[in-house]
Amino acid sequence: MFESSEHITCREVVETVTEYFEGALRNDEAELFEQHLNFCEGCDWYVDQMRTTAESVGQVREEDIPPEARERLLSAFRDWRRSE
Amino acid sequence: MAEVREHPRPASAAADEAELVARLRAGDERAFESLVERYYGAMISVARGYVKTRDVAEEVVQEAWVGVLKGIDRFEGRSSLKSWIFKILVNTALTRGGREARTVPFSSVTPEEEDEPAVTPDCFRPPGEAFAGHWNAYPGDWSSVPEERLLGRETIDVVKRAVEELPESQRPVIAMRDIAGCSAEEVCDALGVSPGNQRVLLHRARSRVRAALEEHLDV
Numbered sequence: 001m002f003e004s005s006e007h008i009t010c011r012e013v014v015e016t017v018t019e020y021f022e023g024a025l026r027n028d029e030a031e032l033f034e035q036h037l038n039f040c041e042g043c044d045w046y047v048d049q050m051r052t053t054a055e056s057v058g059q060v061r062e063e064d065i066p067p068e069a070r071e072r073l074l075s076a077f078r079d080w081r082r083s084e
Numbered sequence: 085m086a087e088v089r090e091h092p093r094p095a096s097a098a099a100d101e102a103e104l105v106a107r108l109r110a111g112d113e114r115a116f117e118s119l120v121e122r123y124y125g126a127m128i129s130v131a132r133g134y135v136k137t138r139d140v141a142e143e144v145v146q147e148a149w150v151g152v153l154k155g156i157d158r159f160e161g162r163s164s165l166k167s168w169i170f171k172i173l174v175n176t177a178l179t180r181g182g183r184e185a186r187t188v189p190f191s192s193v194t195p196e197e198e199d200e201p202a203v204t205p206d207c208f209r210p211p212g213e214a215f216a217g218h219w220n221a222y223p224g225d226w227s228s229v230p231e232e233r234l235l236g237r238e239t240i241d242v243v244k245r246a247v248e249e250l251p252e253s254q255r256p257v258i259a260m261r262d263i264a265g266c267s268a269e270e271v272c273d274a275l276g277v278s279p280g281n282q283r284v285l286l287h288r289a290r291s292r293v294r295a296a297l298e299e300h301l302d303v
Contacts, residue, residue: 019283022268046223057243069124073116074116076153
């Protein structure tokens, strides 16, 4: 996956960070990835940004259900309960 | 509606769900409401990947919940309840999407998506130069951003807009993973994407949202 088997570039870190998070890198690749983070502050910050991004998307969850949609859902629920 | 097939999964996490399922079967309205509240937003985002408008997406989500209620007696708990609900949603959306004459090829990642860089190439030193492929200038240190700002309403709105503006193939993946908290397997299962494509779509989606956040936070 990486151009060199000795070290990886910042650009490669940026493109493989999700694979790293997902545990999809081979052991030797994950090791190169982590080695790079140990000496590259910029990539360490970038990886942190991606982690924060995923967490912040998780904050979107409490999207308000429009009141009419909630009513329709509850009324479908009551219809279903009656028919059971 | 097509029969939804369940896939095996580890036994953990099944206990809470079993209780919820039992309450639902018993006709407990609170149990239903709490499930709806938990997944509604993510379901809308997923549905929007298949149909043209927010209104139709709401209809699809409504129809999917009716499908969930009708099928709950047959739910055997071999896949997670969450994954089962999203599979019903996707089947409903596909049926509806067909009627709306629009299909989204989730199983294939477009060449643009395959090549789209997560960060613009001029952030890195060009090939041939010393330290080729390394940062020209470091990205920002977000740990220096106060939590009130990072988790504030304004920031969440930026994230929400960025998710809404994602390509149709990417939005359902990030919605299921990061909003609904589904596993990679659950996404592959519900959307019918390969593990490799799931990762590409998730990577592109998060990278775009990160770019929107970077601009907003301006660190």
